Amino acid sequence: MYSNLLKPLDLGFTQLRNRVLMGSMHTGLEEDKKGLDRLAAFYAERAKGGVGLIVTGGFSPNLRGRLHPFSAEFSKPKHAKAHQVVTEAVHQHGGKIALQLLHAGRYAMHPFAQSASAIRAPIARFAPSEMSTRQINNTIEAFANSAELAQLAGYDGVEVMGSEGYLINQFICQRTNNRYDEWGGDYQNRMRFPLEIVKSIRRKVGERFIIIFRLSMLDLVEQGSTFDEVVLLAQELEKAGVTIINTGIGWHEARIPTIATQVPRSAFTWVTEKVKPHVSVPIVTCNRINTPEEGERIIAEGQADMVSMARPFLADPYFVAKAEKQQAALINTCIGCNQACLDNVFKGKRASCLVNPYACRETELIPVNTDTPKSIAVVGAGPAGLACATTLAQRGHNVDLFERSDRIGGQFRLAMQIPGKEEFRETIRYFANQIDETGVKLHLDTEANADLLSEYDEVVMASGVTPRKVHIDGIDNPDKVVDYQTLIRDKTYVGDKVAIVGAGGIGVDVASMLTEPESHQLDDWLYEWGIDKEIAHPGGLYPYPDAMSDKTVWVLQRRKGRVGKGPGKTTGWIHKRTLEKRGVNLLGGVSYEKIDEQGLHISIDDQPQLLDADKVIICAGQESVRPFENQWPEFGDKLHVIGGADYAGELDAVRAIKQGVELGIKL
Ligand code: NAP
Ligand code: SF4
Secondary structure (H helix, E strand, O other): OOOOOOOOEEOOOOEEOOOEEEOOOOOOOOOOOOHHHHHHHHHHHHHHOOOOEEEEEEEEOOHHHOOOOOOOEOOOHHHHHHHHHHHHHHHHOOOOEEEEEOOOHHHOOOOOOEEOOOOOOOOOOOOOEEOOHHHHHHHHHHHHHHHHHHHHHOOOEEEEEEOOOOHHHHHHOOOOOOOOOOOOOOHHHHOHHHHHHHHHHHHHHOOOOEEEEEEEEEOOOOOOOOHHHHHHHHHHHHHHOOOEEEEEEOOOOOOOOOOOOOOOOOOOHHHHHHHHHHOOOOEEEOOOOOOHHHHHHHHHOOOOOEEEEOHHHHHOOOHHHHHHOOOHHHOOOOOOOOOOOHHHHHOOOOOOOOOOOOOOOOOOOOOOOOOOOOEEEEEOOOHHHHHHHHHHHHOOOEEEEEOOOOOOOOHHHHHOOOOOOOOHHHHHHHHHHHHHHHOOEEEOOOOOOHHHHOOOOEEEEOOOEEEOOOOOEOOOOOOOEEEHHHHHHHOOOOOOEEEEEOOOHHHHHHHHHHOOOOOOOHHHHHHHOOEOOOOOOHHHEOOOOOOOOOOEEEEEOOOOOOOOOOOOOOOHHHHHHHHHHOOOEEEOOEEEEEEEOOEEEEEEOOEEEEEOOOEEEEOOOEEEOOOOHHHHHHHHHHEEEOHHHOOOOOOOHHHHHHHHHHHHHHO
16 A cells, blocks of 8 residues: 555655655744754654645745744754754754745735846735846845755755746746847746756755755646646756756636635646646645645556655655554544645745644644543533543543534534635544544533532643524514525535525525535646646736635624635635635625515614515624533633633634643643
């Protein structure tokens, strides 16, 4: 099993122990005061977990290439010295690690941004200045200098970030390169910059050092590269001395999702597969690969020589080791939510992982086995209760987990039924196996009460949430009104016209569920987002018409302002765009008047309107479930409340699981 994925890869001068590359990911530790020690612990854990080659987050080769004013740079001997702690930690566990060199170009969030041409990015605050020939040559030199220092620091190689719309990509594409000199104009000139960078790195580091080039194979922006251009550059990069070519999909400014959970698994491996026959160096594929089965299939079918996974190594550092031991069912699978990784990084916070709060906190969150096992009751087998119960049992406590329904999962059981959120099922599978592994005693269909709980040393209430009751005239008519929980659980028939009260994460999810196209084939998804599989059009874009839904759906909120983005910092735009493409009506500033046989009566700016909905769906947030709360004081200090039972407002699974794990470590 997984014999292709786990097969070593011979690079001539060195061997990788398997075909799994841990893709570059900014963690926020790069800039942290104690960052390099923490980063060393973070990567060491992944090296111990068996990954073949790690690529660090991006480090700028010079000051002006930094993404933020205080972003990490790798350009001086002192940086090389400081990074030795990272490379040594990885090597101690038999791993290999490459430093990613990333120049932000026009994506830099400071006024000293530079690019091929002075064209501001749609997602940037600052317009870049156009680089002079001298600045271009200095930047090439800076890449080579950083690579040489990386070698000195003990890195096994570097990855040159040539994709996602950063500086190198900005030179390659007409979209961002209007130059008339030898660095602009025809394609030969536009690809000169990456080729000169690779050649000068190779000259500095010699033959026995890995150079990976992250090549944007599908830009997903207008005036991006054509397929012929991508192939030509790949071939020239090979001649210039790269060891491995990695795949990049989509610029940051592209308005097409490339890694979010609604992107089908392995949705872009066909791109790498198209390029692969044109080069002879190993080629890596990536994006939404999150299981060893997918990795194995990709390598076995010859789509790529290696698979890159980034977020799956936040979710589970032991991904490879578990695959090796044929324990894939025990892998804590990345569900592609972005909620604790990219969303955090974009807010300037340290990355972690929704399903694995230990990620990037390896030196701070350390579970220690107990010498004095206690009997502990956990009430509620939703995400918070599951995380707490399994952590406690792993440490040696005797844990009873009470769940009043007939299955575990709580709110995740609802989430996994939303099309595009099926990955949440994996977390339930993970916890189900953790219950067995750690010896938690699970009691389904069991309503815990104060009498039962009084016998325990500690009691954890993780009893979750229930949909909020709202007060609108006519809300009690079951033929006309349903709450989201009942709708998803019972698959209630809603008719062709639906009004959704509440435009938070769940209102948006329900709207997208109701308007979801019937087919879930990858080609249909690519078509829905206008992706040209032939890459015959520059950037791989094709303006397919939007596929409007047959249903009439209104999503409503009382607050004025933007409607339909949901809570995700990096995924909100995808939700909104999805709803717009399907013709969903998004209304803010709504007052609810009444619900009757005609539908939902509302007013906006004092103008009455009738939405002739067949069904009104209530997605108005949640309230905590706190059973026998009047008896809680009797438990004193031994009662602990976590997750939605603690606080239902802005409940999200990141907080629920984190609270569960932290309490599980503490008791
Ligand atoms: P929510 O985000 O708090 O949204 C509740 C919605 O209901 C708001 O639009 C609110 O808007 C409206 N509302 C609140 N009280 C109301 C009332 N009394 N009458 C009428 N409308 C009312 O809650 P949610 O949508 O249930 O989501 C719960 C949590 O799940 C979220 O906080 C989120 O963290 C998580 N979640 C995340 C995602 C994701 O993709 N990341 C997806 C789903 C859920 P107005 O008050 O303006 O009317
Ligand atoms: Fe994956 Fe979500 Fe964890 Fe990020 S937070 S690594 S997307 S599971």
